[in-house]
Amino acid sequence: MKLTVISGAARARSKSNTALILENFCRGYEAEGNQTQTFYLSDRNQWEAARAAFDASDNLLIALPLYVENLPGLLLEFLGTLTPKRTPGAKLAFLVQGGFPEASQLRCCEEYLETLPARLGCIYGGTLIKGNMFFLRLLSDKQQEELRMFETMGKRFAQLGRFDKDEVTLFAAPEYMPETALKVFRGPGKFFQRLVMNAISRKMGGRGNLEARPYKDGE
Amino acid sequence: MRLLIVSTLPEEDPEARQVIGTLRAKAEECRVIMAREIRPCSGCNACWLVTPGICSIRDGYEEILKAYLQYDATVFVCGTALGFAEYRMKNVIDRMLPLVTMLLTVKDGQMRHVMRYKKQLRWGLVYTGEADETYMNRWMERVMVNAGGVCLGAFSASRVQEVPV
Numbered sequence: 001m002k003l004t005v006i007s008g009a010a011r012a013r014s015k016s017n018t019a020l021i022l023e024n025f026c027r028g029y030e031a032e033g034n035q036t037q038t039f040y041l042s043d044r045n046q047w048e049a050a051r052a053a054f055d056a057s058d059n060l061l062i063a064l065p066l067y068v069e070n071l072p073g074l075l076l077e078f079l080g081t082l083t084p085k086r087t088p089g090a091k092l093a094f095l096v097q098g099g100f101p102e103a104s105q106l107r108c109c110e111e112y113l114e115t116l117p118a119r120l121g122c123i124y125g126g127t128l129i130k131g132n133m134f135f136l137r138l139l140s141d142k143q144q145e146e147l148r149m150f151e152t153m154g155k156r157f158a159q160l161g162r163f164d165k166d167e168v169t170l171f172a173a174p175e176y177m178p179e180t181a182l183k184v185f186r187g188p189g190k191f192f193q194r195l196v197m198n199a200i201s202r203k204m205g206g207r208g209n210l211e212a213r214p215y216k217d218g219e
Numbered sequence: 220m221r222l223l224i225v226s227t228l229p230e231e232d233p234e235a236r237q238v239i240g241t242l243r244a245k246a247e248e249c250r251v252i253m254a255r256e257i258r259p260c261s262g263c264n265a266c267w268l269v270t271p272g273i274c275s276i277r278d279g280y281e282e283i284l285k286a287y288l289q290y291d292a293t294v295f296v297c298g299t300a301l302g303f304a305e306y307r308m309k310n311v312i313d314r315m316l317p318l319v320t321m322l323l324t325v326k327d328g329q330m331r332h333v334m335r336y337k338k339q340l341r342w343g344l345v346y347t348g349e350a351d352e353t354y355m356n357r358w359m360e361r362v363m364v365n366a367g368g369v370c371l372g373a374f375s376a377s378r379v380q381e382v383p384v
Contacts, residue, residue: 009262010259010260010261010262011261011262011263016262065262067260067262067309067313068309068312068313068315068362068365069358069361069362069365070303070309070358071303071309072259072260072262072309072313073259073260073306073307073309073310073311073312073313074259074306074310076300076301076303076304076305076306076309077259077306077310079300079301080300080301080305080306100323100329100330101330102329102330104329105329105330108357108358108361111354111357112302112303112354112358115302115351115354116301116302119301119302120301176328176329177325177328177329177330182325182328185323185325185330186325190324193322193323194322197268197321197322200268201268201269201271201321204264204265204268204269205269206268206269206270206271207269207270208270208271209271210267210268210271210320210321210322211271211320211322211333211335212271212272212335213272213335213336214271214272214273215272215284215285215288215336216285216288216289217288217336217337217338218288218289218290218336218338
C-alpha cells in the first residue's frame with residue numbers, strides 16, 4: 001500500500017516539527033513493506049507535484065501544525081488549488097500537532113477536518129492529534145526517542161487503514177492538564193518557564209525582553 | 220465606537236462594498252484596511268523569541284498590528300473556501316502571533332499565552348459564501364479565548380447588521 005503524505009507546515013523541512021513527526025510516522029507505516037511519498041508545501045516548487053499526487057492517490061495523509069485553532073493559511077491556499085475527486089473511494093486522513101499540551105486545544109481544528117474530505121471528494125480517514133510538540137527541534141537525540149510513539153501510530157495506521165478515534169484519544173492524552181500539574185505550573189513552573197524561554201531566546205539570537213511592547217498599547 | 224475593518228475581499232466586490240458600508244454606518248469612526256496580499260506566517264517564532272512583538276515578514280502587516288491596538292473593535296471581512304475562511308484571511312489571522320508572548324499561563328483550566336498588551340481585543344468576522352455559521356462562531360470564540368479577548372461573533376454577510384459594533 002502506498003500513502004501520499006502532504007506536509008502543510010510553513011517552516012522549511014529542516015526546521016519543521018511536523019517533518020520530524022512525519023519521519024517517525026512514515027517509518028512505522030513502511031515497517032511492513034508499505035511505501036510513503038511526502039511533499040512539503042513550505043517549498044512551493046513541490047506544489048505542482050503534490051497536486052498531481054493528490055489527483056493520482058486514493059490513500060492520503062495531510063499533516064499540519066495547529067495555527068490559530070485551525071489549518072495554516074499556507075495549507076488552505078494549497079487546498080484551494082485542488083480539484084475535488086470525482087471517483088469515490090479515496091481516503092484522506094490528517095495528523096495535527098500543536099504546542100499546547102492539552103488535546104482539548106486541538107479539537108476545534110479536528111472538528112473542521114472531519115468535514116474537509118467530503119469537500120475534496122474523499123472519505124474521512126480520521127485525525128491523529130498530539131499536543132506539547134513545540135520543543136521538538138530543541139530536544140536531544142535521546143529525548144527525541146519519544147517520537148517513536150509516532151512510529152507506533154504509523155504502524156497502526158497501516159494496519160487499520162485509518163485512525164481509530166478511541167486510540168487517538170488515548171494517544172493524545174491528556175485532554176486537560178490535571179489540577180496537580182496546573183498547580184505546579186502556577187507556582188514554580190511560572191518562573192522556570194521564563195528561565196527556559198529566555199535561554200532559548202538567547203540561543204536564537206534574541207534581544208530584549210520577551211514581554212516587550214514595541215507598539216503603543218491602546219488600553 | 221472606533222471600528223477597524225480588515226477585509227480580504229476584492230475592493231470592487233459589490234458584496235464587500237455592501238458589508239463594509241453597513242459596518243461603517245454603525246461606527247462613529249471607521250478605518251478600512253484591505254489586506255489581500257498578506258503573506259502566510261512562516262512559523263519562525265522570531266516575534267516570540269528573537270525580536271519580541273515584531274514580525275520578521277515585512278509586507279505591511281505591522282500597520283494592522285498597530286491598528287488592532289488603537290481601535291475599540293476589529294471586524295474581519297472575507298470570502299470562504301472549502302467551508303471555512305479563505306486562505307487570505309487565515310493568513311491575516313495567523314499573523315496575530317506578535318500580540319501574544321511565548322509565555323504561558325493557566326486560565327479556566329487550560330494553558331493560554333500571556334498577552335503582550337493590556338488592550339483587550341474585540342474581534343468579529345463577517346464572511347461571504349458558504350460556511351457552517353455555528354462552526355465559524357466556535358472557531359472565532361476559540362481564537363478570542365486564546366487571545367484573551369472578546370468574540371463579537373461570526374456572521375454571514377446577510378446578517379452583517381447584527382454585528383454588535
